[in-house]
Structures are given as C-alpha cells and as structure tokens.
Amino acid sequence: MTAQDTSKDQKDREPASQNGACNDAPWLDPAQQPFIEIQSLTKRFGDFTAVDDINLKIYRGELFTILGGSGCGKSTLLRMLAGFEKPTQGRILIDGVDITDLAPYDRPVNMMFQSYAVFPHMTVEQNIAYGLKKEKLPAAEIKQRVTAMLELVQLPELAKRKPDQLSGGQLQRVALARALIKRPKVLLLDEPLAALDKKLREQTQFELMNLQDQLGITFVVVTHDQEEAMTLATRIAVMNAGNFVQIGSPSEVYEFPLNHFVADFFGSINIFDATVHSREGEHITVTLEGSGTQIRTRHAQPLASGSACMVGIRPEKLLISKERPTLEGHTVTSGVVEELAYYGNRSIYRVRSENGRLIQVSAQNYQRSAALLLEWDDEVFISWESSCSVVLTE
Amino acid sequence: MKRPSTFLYSVLSFGFAFLYIPIFVVMTYSFNDSRLATVWGGFSTRWYSALLDNDQILDAALLSLQVALISATVATVLGTLAGLALNRMGKFRGRTVFTGMIAAPLVMPEVITGLSLLLLFVSLQELTGWPASRGANTITIAHITFSMAYVAVIVQSRLAGMDNSLEEAAMDLGGRPFAVTRDITLPLIAPAMASGWLLAFTLSLDDLVIASFTSGAGASTLPMVIFSKVKLGVTPEVNALATLVIALVAIGVAVAGWLMFRQQRLDSPAAK
Structure with a gap:
C-alpha cells in the first residue's frame, strides 16, 4: 500500500471535506504542492530491508506522525530525512530541493533526539546557541535570538545551568529550543515524549502543539506510542515492516482502519x-x-x-x-x-x-x-x- | 544493615596487610637515622638531604621525568587518535583485528617488548644510521609504543560509553566533522585523555625492563639506578628515593581515578 493509494481512499470516504476545508487538510487538495516529498525511498542493511520503497507527501505546516513498533523502519526513515543514513534508493525533496545527497550539516532540517543529546559540557545557553555559532552569526544576534528562544520555551532563569542540574522535562525543552533556533524548514522529533512521566507528557504534548501552531514549522514525529500519535498529529502514517500500512487523520485510522494490523495497533x-x-x-x-x-x-x-x-x-x-x-x-x-x-x-x-x-x-x-x-x-x-x-x- | 562477620574483616585485613606492609616498611625505614637499612636508629630526614647531593640519582630522576613527560604526551595524542579511529570510523576492513592488536601490548611480556624494540633499534641503526646511539630518545620511543596502547584502550572505552547522538546532534546543528570533534568529542573525552596521560606517565616512570633493553651507555633512568644500587645492598638512601617515587605514583593514580569517577558522575544524570 503506497501513500497515493491511501489518500485516494480518504477522498472516497470523505467526499464532503474535499470541497470545503482544504486549508485544514491540504493532502486532500490535488493542486497543493507537497513540502516534503519522499520518492520510492529504500534502505537496506545487508540483506535486511529497513525501509521498502516508500512514497510520501507531507504538506507545509503539518504535524505528521510516523507510528510503528520497534524495528518497523520508522527511525531509519527519520534518520534518512536528517541525513545520518544514506538511502539505498530513492530521493527526498524538501521545498522543491533535492536533499538526498546533502550532508546533515547542510540540510534545512533539525532534529530532536530521543535521548535529547544535550551537550553535557555546555550550559543551557551555550547548547541553544551552538547551531547559530556554527552559522557564524554576529554575537549580538545570537544573544538576542537565544534570549527570545529561552522565553519561548520558558527557561530564561535556567540559562546558566549545566544539563546535569536539569530535570527530564527541562532537558526536553533545551533540546527542543536548540533544534528550533536555526528556524529549520522541517523539525524532526524522535519519540519526543517517551522519556517523560505521564503527567508531564500530557502537558508537554499540548505545549508542543501550541509551539508548532505558533511557529508554523512542519513537524515530523516518530513514535511507537499510539496515544502520543493520536493527540499530536494532523496525519498519522502507520508503518510495519518497512512499509506504510495506512496514512490518514487520527480519527480515520482509529474509526476506519484498513486492516487488522492498524485496528489492533490503536487500542x-x-x-x-x-x-x-x-x-x-x-x-x-x-x-x-x-x-x-x-x-x-x-x-x-x-x-x-x-x-x-x-x-x-x-x-x-x-x-x-x-x-x-x-x-x-x-x-x-x-x-x-x-x-x-x-x-x-x-x-x-x-x-x-x-x-x-x-x-x-x-x-x-x-x-x-x-x-x-x-x-x-x-x-x-x-x-x-x-x-x-x-x-x-x- | 547486617554487620559483616569477623571472618570477612580478618580476610580483608590480611589481604591489605600483604599488599601494603612492604611499602610501609620501605617508607618507615626511609626516615631511619641508622646507616644499616634493617636496624631502627631513630627518626631522621638525613637520607632525603643525602639524595639531593647525589648527582647520579638526580640525573637519573631528571632523565626519567623527561622521558615520562614526552612519552606520555605523545602516547596520549597517538592513543586518542587510535581510539577515535576504532570507535568512530564505523565498520572498516580489519577493525576487529586492529581492536585486538591495540590491546595486545597490555598483555605482552615486558621482556619480549623490550627485546623486540632493541632488535628494531639495532637493525634500524645498521640500515639507516639512526639512532646513532641508544639513550633517552630510544627509551622515549619504546615507552610511547607500549603506553599508547593503554591510552587507546581508555579513550576507546570512554567513547563506547558515550551517546553517539551527541555528535549527531552537533552535526545536525551545522557542525562539520572537524568542528564536531573539536567542540563535542574532545571535551567529552578529555578526562579519559587526562587519566590516560597520567597512567602513561606513571608506567614510564616505573618501567625498568624495557628501559634496560633500549637504553645505552650513560643513560640510566631512576628505576635502573635503584635496581643497580640495590644489587650492592639496600641503603636508606634508596628507601628515601622509593618513598618519593611511591608518593608521586600514588598522586598520579589518585588523580586519574578521580577524573574517571567525576566523569561517570557527570554522565549519569543524563540517563535519569
């Protein structure tokens, strides 16, 4: 099942929304230009095919979630978007530009790691400023943007702290701020809430959605947690064995699962x-x-x-x-x-x-x-x- | 909490006594006023001042320090590069062989290392005329070869315990490979490099066997001088010298241990 097949299904199912709210559901509008376009992407590790000939279109401003169990290829897909893995076959286009052969440091994409990967030897401020320093921006501009970013993630009073003095939730915000400060075209999030406890998760979930709304950056989230996917996403792609099983809005995949696998995955x-x-x-x-x-x-x-x-x-x-x-x-x-x-x-x-x-x-x-x-x-x-x-x- | 049994206490004390009583005896007798090394004649520091007047010992100590400083520094650079290559270059042909080979000098008998290096220097001299004579430089080279293995192993284990995504994150944020190594990798493995340096330094300072093989006439390191002196009978002067060496090595080991411990403590909160 490829992405095109599924979106055709969606049109079959909800003919009403095709005429009306196209801004809310750009994937239903054939005239819309996709922002991220993945074309027959394949990744093999030796004999093992982690990602198997995937096609996908993601639109500007979407909060797109890739959902699947461990080993389904979702992380490999994300790492190919970030540039840490080279595809065996296929192309990746972002905003019309082919980025397949670009190194991670040349891509208009930033990633928030599952482990957060906050640099332990730098303060919160230095962590957030790192990306701008690599762009060789003037010090005054870096300072101003870091201050603004600290405000945005509500951490201004912790600017001088070292990561070992922060809680899990605070580390998550530092990681988010660090990835957002370069104003990437696409933000990749690898299991963004997995390391937080239940209460903090719910709160962070809403904050993440608000932030995305505010900044208008396209988010691609990878997760194994169906609840996280349901609440965050504009669309969910359910992945199994290197393929997409179904792509659709949260209510579509929950109420109209295409097959047993998807039905069983959600609740x-x-x-x-x-x-x-x-x-x-x-x-x-x-x-x-x-x-x-x-x-x-x-x-x-x-x-x-x-x-x-x-x-x-x-x-x-x-x-x-x-x-x-x-x-x-x-x-x-x-x-x-x-x-x-x-x-x-x-x-x-x-x-x-x-x-x-x-x-x-x-x-x-x-x-x-x-x-x-x-x-x-x-x-x-x-x-x-x-x-x-x-x-x-x- | 349950009190450990008397049996466990006595086993522990016996073990520690076995390890440390000889050292304490040497240290105590270095403050012995008597000329006879085995008869206590009251407290004195005269053998320490006698040491300062002994040119042979001072020269040897200076040579040892010089060799240890240079060899530890070079070994740290080479060992770090080897550790980085083995851990961060991904899978390359023969990686397993290299990993095994870098650790081999750790278990190689010193006599064999010393002998093979001596043979190398001799044949090099015959072929190229260098090294013209064996002395400080050949000892230094020999010490680099065996101590860089220790540094490589320490650095490599530190890298293996480090989250790969830290470097990926830096790269994702626009850091080119060189910048990532400079900004992220090196600061994070610096404690391992420091403890590797200290270990290399103490190993070089201690070494008798390899130095004896690779040294030539006129260049004697401190352990070589002590060893030759002891052959003529233990003097209180040697006791004083031994005490100083023990103190220096103990400080080195303690600092290396502390650095590693602090690193572990710094690492653990990230996992919470």
Whole structure:
C-alpha cells in the first residue's frame, strides 16, 4: 500500500471535506504542492530491508506522525530525512530541493533526539546557541535570538545551568529550543515524549502543539506510542515492516482502519469472522460467522461476495444492558459477564457470548451506582449500531 | 544493615596487610637515622638531604621525568587518535583485528617488548644510521609504543560509553566533522585523555625492563639506578628515593581515578 493509494481512499470516504476545508487538510487538495516529498525511498542493511520503497507527501505546516513498533523502519526513515543514513534508493525533496545527497550539516532540517543529546559540557545557553555559532552569526544576534528562544520555551532563569542540574522535562525543552533556533524548514522529533512521566507528557504534548501552531514549522514525529500519535498529529502514517500500512487523520485510522494490523495497533478491538454478502457503492453487507447476523457498514475497498473478512468493533462502541435493547439499526447479542474491571471513570466487562466468543465492552460510569448494576455471571445483552463496525482484511 | 562477620574483616585485613606492609616498611625505614637499612636508629630526614647531593640519582630522576613527560604526551595524542579511529570510523576492513592488536601490548611480556624494540633499534641503526646511539630518545620511543596502547584502550572505552547522538546532534546543528570533534568529542573525552596521560606517565616512570633493553651507555633512568644500587645492598638512601617515587605514583593514580569517577558522575544524570 503506497501513500497515493491511501489518500485516494480518504477522498472516497470523505467526499464532503474535499470541497470545503482544504486549508485544514491540504493532502486532500490535488493542486497543493507537497513540502516534503519522499520518492520510492529504500534502505537496506545487508540483506535486511529497513525501509521498502516508500512514497510520501507531507504538506507545509503539518504535524505528521510516523507510528510503528520497534524495528518497523520508522527511525531509519527519520534518520534518512536528517541525513545520518544514506538511502539505498530513492530521493527526498524538501521545498522543491533535492536533499538526498546533502550532508546533515547542510540540510534545512533539525532534529530532536530521543535521548535529547544535550551537550553535557555546555550550559543551557551555550547548547541553544551552538547551531547559530556554527552559522557564524554576529554575537549580538545570537544573544538576542537565544534570549527570545529561552522565553519561548520558558527557561530564561535556567540559562546558566549545566544539563546535569536539569530535570527530564527541562532537558526536553533545551533540546527542543536548540533544534528550533536555526528556524529549520522541517523539525524532526524522535519519540519526543517517551522519556517523560505521564503527567508531564500530557502537558508537554499540548505545549508542543501550541509551539508548532505558533511557529508554523512542519513537524515530523516518530513514535511507537499510539496515544502520543493520536493527540499530536494532523496525519498519522502507520508503518510495519518497512512499509506504510495506512496514512490518514487520527480519527480515520482509529474509526476506519484498513486492516487488522492498524485496528489492533490503536487500542483494543473485538474481531468477528464474517463473509461478504453483498456490495453496493460505498456500503458493504457482511454475514457474521456463527450467529448469521447481517451487518451493513461503510467500506471503500472492493471485496468479492462470499469472500472471508473480519468485522471489528471497538469496546467503547458497545452498549451493555440487562434488558434486551430495542434500538433501530442495532445488532444485538447476548452473553454472560465473565470478568469485570472497575476503573473509576469507566468499567471494562468481558462477556462470553452465546456462541462462545469473548467480547470486551468498555462502559462509561455515568452514575455512581452504574458500576454496581452488573455483576459476575449476570446475563446481559450487548448491542451496537451497525454503522459503527468496520470491515477488515488481514 | 547486617554487620559483616569477623571472618570477612580478618580476610580483608590480611589481604591489605600483604599488599601494603612492604611499602610501609620501605617508607618507615626511609626516615631511619641508622646507616644499616634493617636496624631502627631513630627518626631522621638525613637520607632525603643525602639524595639531593647525589648527582647520579638526580640525573637519573631528571632523565626519567623527561622521558615520562614526552612519552606520555605523545602516547596520549597517538592513543586518542587510535581510539577515535576504532570507535568512530564505523565498520572498516580489519577493525576487529586492529581492536585486538591495540590491546595486545597490555598483555605482552615486558621482556619480549623490550627485546623486540632493541632488535628494531639495532637493525634500524645498521640500515639507516639512526639512532646513532641508544639513550633517552630510544627509551622515549619504546615507552610511547607500549603506553599508547593503554591510552587507546581508555579513550576507546570512554567513547563506547558515550551517546553517539551527541555528535549527531552537533552535526545536525551545522557542525562539520572537524568542528564536531573539536567542540563535542574532545571535551567529552578529555578526562579519559587526562587519566590516560597520567597512567602513561606513571608506567614510564616505573618501567625498568624495557628501559634496560633500549637504553645505552650513560643513560640510566631512576628505576635502573635503584635496581643497580640495590644489587650492592639496600641503603636508606634508596628507601628515601622509593618513598618519593611511591608518593608521586600514588598522586598520579589518585588523580586519574578521580577524573574517571567525576566523569561517570557527570554522565549519569543524563540517563535519569
């Protein structure tokens, strides 16, 4: 699956947004010039292909996230953008200029490293000024820009400190400031939040988004954390084994995953075996294995009638109740509560359905007593709106 | 916390006694007033002043210092370059062989190193006429060859423990390779270079075997003089000299250790 294929899918899926908000979604506008263009990029290490013939267009001002597990090739891709790895094949263009053969120090790109790589023998100020010093700018200008940058990342009082006197969050800001001060065309971020604790992460996440908005620099983020990708990104590229599996906005990859891999990567999902019954335009009707229930939902990819597929439904889209629900357009099944976990704001139930399948349901606890209504071994009904389910291929 | 047993304490004391009592005896007897090295005749510093009047010993000490200073400095430069090449040049042909070979002099018997260097100098002299005579310069060259191995190993282990992305970050920010080495790599390995220098210095100061092989008539280092003096019987003067050498070496080792320790402490917060 290449990037072009996927963006065509997106147009199929959301024809409405094609006419309207093109500024918010430049990737839907064929007339838009891509800012970063990656053309059939391949990187091999000996026999191992880390990045396999990738095509990608990223637009000005995007916060583009590349998401994947370890060893999927995402870091190699980032390192090729930064210039630390030479591609085996393919070209990289930034703002229309081919940078494939440029050395890291000649590229209009800066990187924030996962380890932050703050120089331990320099003060915060010297760290941030390093890039400008290498540009041989006059001292007065360096001073002024460093001061402004320290203000921007809210570290002015720490200018004279050495890195060993800083906390993890402060180091992260120094690394960010140091990468931003050269006003790069593209900022590359390698797992920018991985080293921070949970509270700090959420806060930093929003700061990062605000900063990006303020400066208008194109960000390319690499991460293995789907939550980080979802909250930060304008678009997410899910990567596996050196290829992109799906590229789309956070809600697209979450709500309309193309296949099992993507669906499973983003949170949990209940998977049912099914066969394709019929197709009409954008909609597809499938028959669930076992119960024989028919489900009609949106699916853009052509699937032959009678072929095997899977139906996925997210745990939070399922409703659980003691009485049989009588809602229009809902699929209903029954079962017995086998396990339940109380999380305070929500509860997770694992229900053994009538045909022996374990279904996971996540329910918001609207009322204080809501969590107590259902107990182990209770007979329950599970229902969902058929259009919430998604048809998946392997 | 559990108190260590008496057994452990006695084993520890025995071990340390075994290591350090001979040294303490030498140091104590250097303050002995008696002419007989083994009979205590009261406290005195007369053997230290006697040392200052002994031209043979002073000349030898000066030669030793000169050899140690030059060889440690050159060994540090060469060893650092070797360490950098082995660690930062990426994979090149024969890298594993080079890595093994740089460490080999550490375990090579000194007699063999000394002998092979002597043979080298002799055949060089026959072929090219240089070195015209063996002395300070041949000892210095010999000391450089074996002590640069120590420096290379220390620098290399420091580089191996250093985050590669520091240099990449500098390069990403516009530093060309030379600037990155000067601004980032060298300052960060400076403590390793300093402790390598100190180690090379003390090794050179201590060395008897290789110096004896590669020296010629008239050039005797301090260990050579001590050794030849002891052959005629231990004098309190030698004790005083030994005490001074021990003090110098102890300071060198302590400073080298402190530098390495400080480096480790500086490195650790980055990982938090």
